[in-house]
Amino acid sequence: MRITNFLCLYGGSGDFCLQTSNLIENPDTYFGISWSTNTKNFVIIDNDNVKISNWFDKKIEEIPLSKIESNSDKFYKYLISKSYKSESDVVPFILDIFRKLRNVTYEKEKPTDALNLLFQLLISIEEDYTKIDYTKWGIENVELPSQFEYFVDLIKQGVKSISPNLDLILRHSSGSLFQEAHREVIYFNPQRDLFGGVSSKLIVKNDAYSSIHYTPQYLARTIVENSLKNLLPLKEYIKIFDPSCGSSEFLIEALKQLKNAGFDGKVKVIGWDTSESAVSTSKFLLEYEKRTQWSNSDLEFEIKLVNDSLTEKWESDYDLILMNPPFISWELLKSRESKDAVLETLGSSFKNGKPNQASAFFYKATKSLNTGGVLGCVLPSSIFTFDSYSSLRNEIKEELNLNIIARLGNFVFEDALTDVSFFVGKKEVHHTNPKLIWTKNEKGVVHNVLRDLRKMTTNNEHSIEEKSYSIYTPSDFPLIKDSWKTISLNENKLMKDVERFVSAGNLNPISEIFNINQGALLGVKNIFKISLEQFENLPKNEHKFFRPVITNNSIKKGELIISEYVWFPYDKNGLIIKNENELNNITFAKEVLIPNKVVLQNRKSITEWWSLTRPRNWQFGKQIRLYSNRFGNSNSFALDIKGNCVIEEGNAFLPKKEFEIDDYYFYLSCFTSKTFEILLSIYSKPIMSGYDLGKIQIKDIPIPNVHSTLVKNSEAYAKLVELGKELEQGNSFVKQVIDDVLNSYFYPRI
Known part of the structure; x- marks a missing residue:
């Protein structure tokens, strides 16, 4: 009987070998196969039983097949528990x-x-x-x-x-x-x-901030699998290219999958890399692949050592480009030549900012495909979401049909903190909405979502929604204007409901109600700020030169907690200390500023050497203001009811039209709600500590407009004002009630 063996890959943590015939070999055979494939278990289906051979335990377990069929998830979890890594692998x-x-x-x-x-x-x-x-x-x-x-x-x-x-x-x-x-x-x-x-x-050398990241096998497999699927029907001759091939993980995976699919045509694979070690490894592995799996006439490969792939001439007839390009930020590009190559490659598709080198690889790859050719690649997530890449995205969307856009987060590359996404697109006239993959930024989620992506295809499912990930095809794309951001399926449904409220005039974008301004830039660390105790010990007549300062530690769940003061010699008309001689009569100036005069003078764009670098003239006058941290969540907003504070690390929300005092309390309630945090997850950029709360990221978030008569005269307005007053006094227990009110009057039920 013919034995059919498979290697089932599930992200490295739960991989196992599988035999689907009932012919039992010597146990040592199974132990040797599973060990050499870097797995622990060999699963053998034998008539009515399943045998699990584990080389590490040196034993074989037998389980009735009927039990597994009714408890497949439990069986797989058991396999994972026996698939732990060891130094004997x-x-x-x-x-x-x-x-x-x-x-x-x-x-x-x-x-x-x-x-x-x-x-x-x-x-x-x-x-x-x-x-x-x-x-x-x-x-x-x-x-x-x-x-x-x-x-x-x-x-x-x-x-x-x-x-x-x-x-x-x-x-x-x-x-x-x-x-x-x-x-x-x-x-x-x-x-x-x-x-x-x-x-x-x-x-x-282990560098968590390195720009060179090796592609995990499970990710390479997924990208190749979905790229080849979009390349169908396969031609008799296929030309595959990887401009940053490393150890040729992508190229070898593509060859394996073509063989498994029964492809009997000819293949040419081309790989470039800047590492001599990578080129040597690629040649060794491809030579072995050619000799053992392909005839000499069916597989041709060219592996080349280059100084910079972007300065090389790319042909324009590749059927399949697979790549994990270097994620090198503009600041870390070592030479002027490398920077020039990036800018020359991108041309007019990138006008402002400092592009990551990977974006130039991405752009050049789209221009180098045959009609019907497919690009599958790993990319920094910033290319999908940052405003500076909007022109690049728009041009690529014109060139390619976007098949898959997946945001995987920070737990893909070993020993790296990079936020990773992957992309699959095809050069064709017909355009459809892409399949979106969203993951919660947690360890282990990527393995699960890629497993379900494979099962979803096999089962012909249209969407999958789990707590930590989603896979679906939206009815419209992009979900957010000028962005390729992915969100969960539930968030997408909520966004559609919210957009209906906006269309009906019940909600308006934040940018129509507020100007969002950045806080002051002091200019020199640890010179201009003093503690509350130091402030209180100053002569009373010098208090006018200081204001309470809001930093990242000042806002706690809607309450403002002041522990520091900042040198702020300004009134509503500007700087109040007109000449240097006046400083000799001020204790703080004599003890701190004058001894640091040289350091303070070396700052650029300052009015006087004793002034702040950028005090923000809207802060000169004292008035009630709503503030937020620069990064955070719904706990990162607070109200300065006395109007005496200066914000340094964060943002101020300045009304475009005149506000009553109660209006500020109303919005304090809105911004500190769970509802608003969900909207942040949809519209803003996620970071390790929450979300970016700057104006570019949150300007389109829909909120109730207090200038609307319907809002102002509603029962909900009065309730939210009172709840905001409770928050401002430190009562964070009212947050649940705030959400109940918001979802009953202004938002669809979240």
């Missing part, structure tokens, strides 16, 4: 040996020498390492260290009497293996242990 096992090799060689010549040793070490699993055909394997012949045979014996011994399978390692574990192997070593450990053994301890 194939990738850490081989890497441990490789680290020892690196400590032996110190990578004396160049980084690729160490990688070539790793290649030869892996080849020794299958061949005599002293007789390697270097041309056949596509590697360089480097001098082997004297202890190399010791390492060969180590790798052949394997773990728990399980020997490694080279074919399975290269086809299913190479991505994780070589990505780790590429890490830059910053400290070697040449020490030997008591028995002469080599240490595997070395310190590698």
Whole structure:
């Protein structure tokens, strides 16, 4: 009987091998396959039973198939519980040996020498390492260290009497293996242990703010899968390109999926990278793929080392472009040439701001596709949402049909804080609304949503809505003007309801009611501010030179808490200290300002050296004002009822038309509600501490307009005013009541 084996990938944490025939092999066979594919479990369907072979436990469990069919979710959770990572897994096992090799060689010549040793070490699993055909394997012949045979014996011994399978390692574990192997070593450990053994301890560079991020296998698989789906029907000849190929994770995944789909045509894959190690690895893996899975005439590959892919000539006939371009911000681009290449590539599609290098790759890729060609790529989420990329998005939307736009958050790349999205688009005339993927920015969510994306396609479902993620196709796109932001399915439904209220005139955008102004810029840290105690100890006649200052720590759930004062020598007409001699009569100036005169003088664009850099002239006069932190949520708004404060770190909401005092209390209630926080999640940019509360992000959020007679004369207005007064006094328990009132009178039920 023919055995049908599969590797089921579920984001790394719950991967397992599967056999769908009832022919049972020797248990060691299953242990060897699952270990070499970097999984723990091999699941065998045997007539009426399911057998779970776990190499780590060295045992096989048997469960009736009927129990699993009625409890599939429970069964999968059980598999995950037995899929924990360990240092005995194939990738850490081989890497441990490789680290020892690196400590032996110190990578004396160049980084690729160490990688070539790793290649030869892996080849020794299958061949005599002293007789390697270097041309056949596509590697360089480097001098082997004297202890190399010791390492060969180590790798052949394997773990728990399980020997490694080279074919399975290269086809299913190479991505994780070589990505780790590429890490830059910053400290070697040449020490030997008591028995002469080599240490595997070395310190590698881990940079959470790095711009180079390796593509996880599960993400590469998803992007390739959905890109190939949009490439159908497949032509007899396919040209695939990755301009930042790394270890060719994308290219090899595309070749695997084409083979699995039964493609029998010809393929040409092209990859470029700036890393010599990445190019060497790509050649090694593609040479193996070509020799073992493709005939020499059916697969052609070109891997090239480049200084900068953007300065290279891209052809315009690629059928499939797959890429994870470098996420390098403008500030971190090292050379003038790199910056010029980005600007030249983007041309008129980017006019203001400082573009990320990835945006230039994105734009150039859209221009390099065949008609009917598909682009699948990983991108910084900022390209989808920042105003500075609006022209770029509009131009790309004209070029491509947007198939998938997915925002995955900050938990995709290992040891990185990057906010990640992915995109799939096709160059065709017919345009449809894209499938949107939204995820809550939490660890583990991405694996779940990509699993459900695959199940959704198989089950022909139209949408999925879970607490932490959504997948759906909206009726209109973009959801928010000039943005490709993704939101949850429930938020999308709410947004449609809110838009009906706006159309009926019951709600208006914030920008029609308020001007949102940024707070003061002091100019020099720790000079102009003093504590409440210091203020109280000043001579009474000097109090007029200070005002209470609002910082990020001043606002707590609608209440204003003042603990600091700021030097603010202004009245409604401007600066009140006209000359430097007056400072000699002011205690604070003599003790603090004059000793720091040189530092204060070096600031740009100041009126006088003792003035603030940007005091904001709208703050000169004292009046009641509504304030918010710069970043935050519904707890980040407060009212200065005395009108005496100056805001530094945050925003002031200045009415465009005259307000009564009660109007301020009304809006304090509105902005501190859960309802408003949900609207923030739809309209504003999420950050680690909440949302951006600046005018660009929140200007379109619909709110009730107190200048409307219907609002002003409503029972809800009076209630919200009273609730706002409670909030201002520190009673945050009224927030639930505020939401009840808002949802009963002004918003659809949220």
